[in-house]
Amino acid sequence: MKIDVISIFPEYLAALELSLIGKARTSGLLDLTVHNLRDWTTDKHRTVDDTPAGGGAGMVMRADVWGAALDDVLGAAADADADEGANGDVEAGATEEGPVLLIPTPTGRVFDQRMAEELAGEDHLVFACGRYEGIDARVAEKFSERVRVVEFSIGDYVLNGGEVAALVAIEAIGRLSPGVVGNPESLIEESHGAAGLLEYPVYTRPTSWRGADIPDVLLSGDHARITRWRRRKALARTAKRRPDMLIDRAEPLTMEDKLAL
Numbered sequence: 001m002k003i004d005v006i007s008i009f010p011e012y013l014a015a016l017e018l019s020l021i022g023k024a025r026t027s028g029l030l031d032l033t034v035h036n037l038r039d040w041t042t043d044k045h046r047t048v049d050d051t052p053a054g055g056g057a058g059m060v061m062r063a064d065v066w067g068a069a070l071d072d073v074l075g076a077a078a079d080a081d082a083d084e085g086a087n088g089d090v091e092a093g094a095t096e097e098g099p100v101l102l103i104p105t106p107t108g109r110v111f112d113q114r115m116a117e118e119l120a121g122e123d124h125l126v127f128a129c130g131r132y133e134g135i136d137a138r139v140a141e142k143f144s145e146r147v148r149v150v151e152f153s154i155g156d157y158v159l160n161g162g163e164v165a166a167l168v169a170i171e172a173i174g175r176l177s178p179g180v181v182g183n184p185e186s187l188i189e190e191s192h193g194a195a196g197l198l199e200y201p202v203y204t205r206p207t208s209w210r211g212a213d214i215p216d217v218l219l220s221g222d223h224a225r226i227t228r229w230r231r232r233k234a235l236a237r238t239a240k241r242r243p244d245m246l247i248d249r250a251e252p253l254t255m256e257d258k259l260a261l
């Protein structure tokens with residue numbers, strides 16, 4: 001998978017050189033490049049923003065600078081000159097192939113494990129990290145004529161820029177890419193995973209710690225019993241903390257599940 005990130009603070013993305021994502025980059029599993037948006041400016045001061053049309057506080061990021069950067073980074077898929085059909089119509093919008101342009105924004109669709117799974121199957125992701133009051137709306141509008149554009153939010157709060165949201169999404173997506181996580185098994189029982197429940201509580205040595213012991217069942221060696229216990233704990237935790245996850249389930253609850261609630 002190829003990932004490009006465009007930001008005025010490329011050093012913010014240095015965390016992607018560490019740990020699993022860092023190893024995936026070294027091994028070539030993940031081809032990740034961070035770009036400085038200012039490299040596409042043409043003025044002496046390398047200006048990327050201007051005052052908001054219609055007034056208001058703060059600054060807005062310029063469409064011309066973002067357009068130049070995205071034309072380069074998205075490559076052929078986003079060629080600015082539309083290919084006209086025989087009757088002169090501009091070719092219809094974005095296709096299911098080609099790169100996906102991802103824009104972190106408080107106004108976006110909420111990023112969740114489903115979206116991470118969908119995006120993990122893509123060949124090329126381009127993250128446009130906005131700052132200030134955001135990016136000129138014509139950028140998402142015009143590029144959506146050429147590529148798939150996903151404006152996404154990582155939660156209902158406002159950050160100073162999209163870099164942190166891009167780090168969250170890249171980690172959530174990257175770890176699902178084949179080969180990035182050593183043992184794919186560990187991806188199955190996770191919270192928000194296939195079971196559609198929060199994960200059960202986990203324990204390890206020491207067996208006894210400050211008067212609290214590991215639940216006996218986990219030391220019993222009876223794997224069927226352990227599996228049942230873990231399912232019951234996952235259900236109880238989900239019912240208590242995220243009852244919304246028990247409604248409209250892809251995986252309906254079994255009778256044993258319902259009895260455990």
Ligand SMILES: COc1cccc(COC(=O)c2cn[nH]c2)c1
Binds near residue numbers: 131154155
């Ligand atoms: C592109 O326009 C803007 C405008 C304002 C802030 C940001 C940074 O993203 C967030 O604040 C965010 C992302 N998910 N939850 C919050 C982007």
